[in-house]
Amino acid sequence: MAVTDNNQVTSSMEQLEVNKIKLTINVSPELLRKGLTHAYNRNKQYFNIPGFRKGKATRRVIEQMYGRDVFFDDAINHILPEAYESTLDQLAIDPVYKPEIEPGDMNEKDGAVFVATVYTRPEAEVDGYYGLTYPKGEPEATEADIQSALEAEQKKNARQVSVDRPAALEDIATINFTGYIDGEAFDGGEGKDHDLTLGSGQFIPGFEEQLVGHVPGDDVSVKVTFPTEYHAPEFAGKEAVFEVEILDVKANELPEIDDEFAQDVSEFDTLEAFRNDLAEKITETKKANLENNKRSSVMRKLTAATKVDVPEAMYFARLDDMMNDFSRQIESRGMDIENYMRFTQLTEQALKAQWRPQAEEDVKGVLALTAVAKKENFTISDEEFSTKLGEMLNQEGEALKKFIADMHPSRRRDIERSILCEKALDFVMEKAVPSDEPMEMELNLNEDVE
Numbered sequence: 001m002a003v004t005d006n007n008q009v010t011s012s013m014e015q016l017e018v019n020k021i022k023l024t025i026n027v028s029p030e031l032l033r034k035g036l037t038h039a040y041n042r043n044k045q046y047f048n049i050p051g052f053r054k055g056k057a058t059r060r061v062i063e064q065m066y067g068r069d070v071f072f073d074d075a076i077n078h079i080l081p082e083a084y085e086s087t088l089d090q091l092a093i094d095p096v097y098k099p100e101i102e103p104g105d106m107n108e109k110d111g112a113v114f115v116a117t118v119y120t121r122p123e124a125e126v127d128g129y130y131g132l133t134y135p136k137g138e139p140e141a142t143e144a145d146i147q148s149a150l151e152a153e154q155k156k157n158a159r160q161v162s163v164d165r166p167a168a169l170e171d172i173a174t175i176n177f178t179g180y181i182d183g184e185a186f187d188g189g190e191g192k193d194h195d196l197t198l199g200s201g202q203f204i205p206g207f208e209e210q211l212v213g214h215v216p217g218d219d220v221s222v223k224v225t226f227p228t229e230y231h232a233p234e235f236a237g238k239e240a241v242f243e244v245e246i247l248d249v250k251a252n253e254l255p256e257i258d259d260e261f262a263q264d265v266s267e268f269d270t271l272e273a274f275r276n277d278l279a280e281k282i283t284e285t286k287k288a289n290l291e292n293n294k295r296s297s298v299m300r301k302l303t304a305a306t307k308v309d310v311p312e313a314m315y316f317a318r319l320d321d322m323m324n325d326f327s328r329q330i331e332s333r334g335m336d337i338e339n340y341m342r343f344t345q346l347t348e349q350a351l352k353a354q355w356r357p358q359a360e361e362d363v364k365g366v367l368a369l370t371a372v373a374k375k376e377n378f379t380i381s382d383e384e385f386s387t388k389l390g391e392m393l394n395q396e397g398e399a400l401k402k403f404i405a406d407m408h409p410s411r412r413r414d415i416e417r418s419i420l421c422e423k424a425l426d427f428v429m430e431k432a433v434p435s436d437e438p439m440e441m442e443l444n445l446n447e448d449v450e
Helices: 029-046 059-066 072-091 143-156 259-265 271-304 312-332 337-344 348-375 382-393 397-406 409-431
Strands: 002-005 009-017 020-027 100-107 111-119 133-135 159-162 172-181 184-197 219-225 239-253 433-435
Touching: 009 072, 020 072, 029 059, 029 072, 029 111, 072 100, 072 111, 072 409, 133 271, 143 271, 184 239, 259 271, 271 348, 271 409, 312 337, 312 348, 348 409, 382 397, 382 409
Parallel strands: 133 433
Antiparallel strands: 002 009, 009 020, 020 111, 100 111, 159 239, 172 184, 172 239, 219 239
């Protein structure tokens, strides 16, 4: 058990399990009284006390009327964060997630006691990180790559035309429909002049396939069963019949891939010039994809060669970070995250379940790289830290010096760890070697060259 004392906060630490500790934090009576005074000054205007103007009643009078503990919650919220951070600094604890804190006894005579359960960062054991392999691949654009990009552009510029034949998969059927369950029409089961691409999976499984082979003017009874995990639970697993009227069937008419096509979809006058430009862009895209694939492949092998027991709290912390990043992305597109979740029928729990494999990979990767950095005795000088941070913040000079001087120690540790991981990854990649192993992920070219 380790013990620390800074006059205002006395702390003790007890190891509960590997990477799990209990902190007992004792706050002095003086610090608790400061917190109560802060809470009183912050809240006194909200109390209506007979005989006093609003905000003028003394703390003692308010406590007599509302109870002696009326300000305790706000006082705790004021003093506890600083007391907790002080304890972490004094005992050199590096937590991986928010603590579980339980308040104990507290009064103005003796102070306050808090018990915090904290998960700490584990140390990984890593070996065999010299000569990790990756698929070498070929970055040059092939004829098949170019043709695929041209066909993608061709489909994007297709024209929809009505056809005089039965509907087929990939056709667009314009339909009116009404859905019935047990012979009764249900809310949300009706549509007018709806364009449905057959085979797109937009409707309930089995719906679109039953329209194949029909022509405009046909009335079709489509029988389906809602999935058991359908987002609207009142329909889940139920059989339904949709009465569908086919109004029109359209197909995509593809343009000819020639000089005129190149002029319509690009800045070039000839198909040859357009093809050459596509080849250059595809090559650049393949180079970037191959480099990402190389790093991913090496990192997977590195984590596989790493031994570490990861506390669940580390995964929770990473998932929280991923959720915060996702929320910022949604908000940058002008949509509130709560409305997005409501619209997509998603929950935070469902999203985190989807992200869990990536979170595990991220956490184990950082622990593995941290272990490599330690084993190779990598360090960071003050000058290197300042340079890297300046690049991250796009700051320099006095502004950067002030930012560093004001930085909380835990924040500095996080940044230093990130820099060390970069060093370790660069080192592992320098020692990696190419091989003829197959690609573990498909290289997506079309999105990046359009």
